[in-house]
Amino acid sequence: MSTVTLPVTPAPRPTPQRRTITVRPTRSDRVFVLGARAAALLTLLVMGLIGTFLLIGALPALRSQGWGFLTEHEWLPEADKFGIAALLWGTILIGVFALIVAIPVSLGAALFISEYAPRSLKKSLITLVDLMAAVPAVIYAIWALFFLQAHLLTVAQWLSVHLSWLPFMTVKVPDSPSSYTSSAFIAGMAVGVVVLPTMTSVMREVFSQAPVGEREGAIALGATRWGMIRAVVLPFGRAGIIGGIMLGLGRALGETIVVYALISPMFDFTTHPFESGTNAIAAHIASRYSESSGVALAGLLGAGLVLFGFTLVINTLAGIIVSRSRSGASTEI
Amino acid sequence: MTLDAISPTDSTQVLPVSRERGPAGLVAEAVSAWFGDHQVLSDVDLRMEAGHVTALIGPSGCGKSTFLRILNRMHELVPGAALAGQVLLDGEDIYDPARRPIESRRRIGMVFQKANPFPTMSVYDNVLAGLKLTGRKAPAKGGADDLVEHSLRSAGLWDEVKARLGTPGSSLSGGQQQRLCIARALAVRPDVLLMDEPCSALDPTSTRRVEETIRAIAGEVTVVIVTHNMQQAQRVSDRCAFFLAAEGTPGHIVEQGLTTDVFERPRDERTADYVNGRFG
Numbered sequence: 341m342s343t344v345t346l347p348v349t350p351a352p353r354p355t356p357q358r359r360t361i362t363v364r365p366t367r368s369d370r371v372f373v374l375g376a377r378a379a380a381l382l383t384l385l386v387m388g389l390i391g392t393f394l395l396i397g398a399l400p401a402l403r404s405q406g407w408g409f410l411t412e413h414e415w416l417p418e419a420d421k422f423g424i425a426a427l428l429w430g431t432i433l434i435g436v437f438a439l440i441v442a443i444p445v446s447l448g449a450a451l452f453i454s455e456y457a458p459r460s461l462k463k464s465l466i467t468l469v470d471l472m473a474a475v476p477a478v479i480y481a482i483w484a485l486f487f488l489q490a491h492l493l494t495v496a497q498w499l500s501v502h503l504s505w506l507p508f509m510t511v512k513v514p515d516s517p518s519s520y521t522s523s524a525f526i527a528g529m530a531v532g533v534v535v536l537p538t539m540t541s542v543m544r545e546v547f548s549q550a551p552v553g554e555r556e557g558a559i560a561l562g563a564t565r566w567g568m569i570r571a572v573v574l575p576f577g578r579a580g581i582i583g584g585i586m587l588g589l590g591r592a593l594g595e596t597i598v599v600y601a602l603i604s605p606m607f608d609f610t611t612h613p614f615e616s617g618t619n620a621i622a623a624h625i626a627s628r629y630s631e632s633s634g635v636a637l638a639g640l641l642g643a644g645l646v647l648f649g650f651t652l653v654i655n656t657l658a659g660i661i662v663s664r665s666r667s668g669a670s671t672e673i
Numbered sequence: 674m675t676l677d678a679i680s681p682t683d684s685t686q687v688l689p690v691s692r693e694r695g696p697a698g699l700v701a702e703a704v705s706a707w708f709g710d711h712q713v714l715s716d717v718d719l720r721m722e723a724g725h726v727t728a729l730i731g732p733s734g735c736g737k738s739t740f741l742r743i744l745n746r747m748h749e750l751v752p753g754a755a756l757a758g759q760v761l762l763d764g765e766d767i768y769d770p771a772r773r774p775i776e777s778r779r780r781i782g783m784v785f786q787k788a789n790p791f792p793t794m795s796v797y798d799n800v801l802a803g804l805k806l807t808g809r810k811a812p813a814k815g816g817a818d819d820l821v822e823h824s825l826r827s828a829g830l831w832d833e834v835k836a837r838l839g840t841p842g843s844s845l846s847g848g849q850q851q852r853l854c855i856a857r858a859l860a861v862r863p864d865v866l867l868m869d870e871p872c873s874a875l876d877p878t879s880t881r882r883v884e885e886t887i888r889a890i891a892g893e894v895t896v897v898i899v900t901h902n903m904q905q906a907q908r909v910s911d912r913c914a915f916f917l918a919a920e921g922t923p924g925h926i927v928e929q930g931l932t933t934d935v936f937e938r939p940r941d942e943r944t945a946d947y948v949n950g951r952f953g
Contacts, residue, residue, distance in 0.1 A: 551789070553785060553787050554789050554791060554792075557790075557791070557854070558791075558802070558806055559778065560745060560782065560783035560785075561778070561802065561803035561806050561857065561858070561861060562778040562779030562803065562807045563806035563807065564775055567806040567807070568806070571791060571802060571805075571806055572791065575791075575793045576793075
């Protein structure tokens with residue numbers, strides 16, 4: 341026989357009440373938080389005010405043109421016929437060409453700096469890339485205008501002639517080098533150089549954060565350095581690559597002075613990007629604002645509003661992609 | 674293989690991984706190591722017998738991990754690292770200039786203190802990662818599945834993950850991740866498996882599973898394990914080497930031999946003090 345233990349009924353306990361947990365901030369805490377919050381709100385306020393200012397300024401143009409403002413390609417404010425369709429198309433085209441040159445180069449440069457460069461070279465390369473990002477765009481503009489363009493003409497001609505079976509690659513006078521100047525292709529290449537350092541910087545930063553443990557795990561399995569990069573660094577840095585590309589695209593779309601210096605403005609859809617003549621929103625605003633007034637100026641503000649919204653969306657998307665990833669949690673772009 | 678070491682919870686027997694040759698022994702001859710100007714190891718000779726488990730014990734900072742990393746050429750990845758001496762795998766120096774480091778690392782696998790599965794890869798792909806990374810194809814159709822199963826069984830993880838081979842490696846618990854890393858290392862059929870404090874971040878149950886795994890694979894693979902846990906060294910190892918770095922001097926081996934001798938009949942007083950927990 342075993343002894344039976346009777347359950348002891350515990351005395352009923354009061355239902356737990358939730359406590360409010362409070363931390364009483366000190367005076368200096370409060371001053372600091374207020375100051376920081378004010379600074380943060382100020383940036384939002386400035387952004388909001390810019391958007392509002394553009395919207396109000398653009399209203400006369402938007403009223404007079406309606407949806408036509410987005411679909412019209414001509415820019416004839418005197419004839420009350422103007423829109424940003426061609427400008428927007430040119431902007432995107434230049435952005436795409438910029439990415440075509442900037443993506444492979446920035447990816448390669450970022451991988452080299454973070455994975456291959458000897459330690460002695462690494463630091464100077466990082467500084468150099470950061471310096472490249474700090475060079476004013478106008479310097480790139482004159483360099484592109486007087487040096488890069490001249491050297492790219494033969495490249496453009498070669499590509500155009502050899503890929504002439506693609507209808508959009510052709511130009512009207514293939515034999516004359518001047519047919520290839522001031523084109524969307526040339527402007528895109530130059531803008532690509534401008535956005536290159538920013539993209540390299542973001543990608544390198546993310547690559548360098550790939551965990552040592554995983555890197556060593558791959559190497560200990562007998563991976564080559566490239567094998568390790570493919571198995572660890574690139575998957576880890578994927579969001580950084582995408583974020584860097586989108587950040588570069590955002591900058592490329594807004595690039596003004598380089599495009600302004602290079603292109604010969606045209607108000608038609610650029611169907612032959614290797615042929616002279618294209619346009620872009622930012623360059624158009626820069627070239628026209630001093631001579632515009634009334635509804636024409638409102639039109640420029642409207643174009644600015646579209647560009648503002650466009651880049652805002654792209655940069656926000658880039659930020660979301662990067663911060664949602666494992667690699668981007670601690671990366672700022 | 675020691676049959677009594679097979680986990681009683683395993684419903685099936687550990688399947689031997691087929692290989693062309695038996696495990697190879699590893700011999701360190703007059704190994705010294707430096708980080709910059711700082712010497713961390715001095716004149717270490719150690720024979721790690723084929724198919725046996727050798728434990729490296731000693732207080733922190735005595736160069737055990739450095740020594741372990743020298744055994745598969747991971748040491749040289751640290752900037753400023755240098756070494757002297759030879760490491761012979763089946764009689765051939767792995768530091769021979771004619772040999773590529775990746776060849777040595779393919780034959781001498783490593784499990785780290787912190788489990789490091791590839792987090793974005795599935796459990797299945799993690800096991801096969803070594804083959805892919807070294808450009809080798811898994812055995813033809815169905816062979817890959819078999820290899821994954823064999824490796825996971827050898828690591829004592831199969832029963833826990835067989836229903837979720839497609840989930841990411843990072844979704845497993847810490848102990849499971851460590852055994853996944855062991856499976857990953859075994860899948861490339863190494864001759865030697867180096868383990869750097871593989872249980873230091875694990876709970877007792879996971880530790881027991883890893884220890885069972887080590888006993889189960891010994892015989893198939895030569896195991897060298899760094900551990901701070903004296904009981905663990907006694908439980909898993911056949912032979913044992915006690916490292917010590919007296920103040921300001923580089924680490925060296927004070928005593929080595931059969932584990933039972935080192936723990937029960939130490940020749941050196943310092944060994945006796947250390948294995949009985951009187952210092953370190």
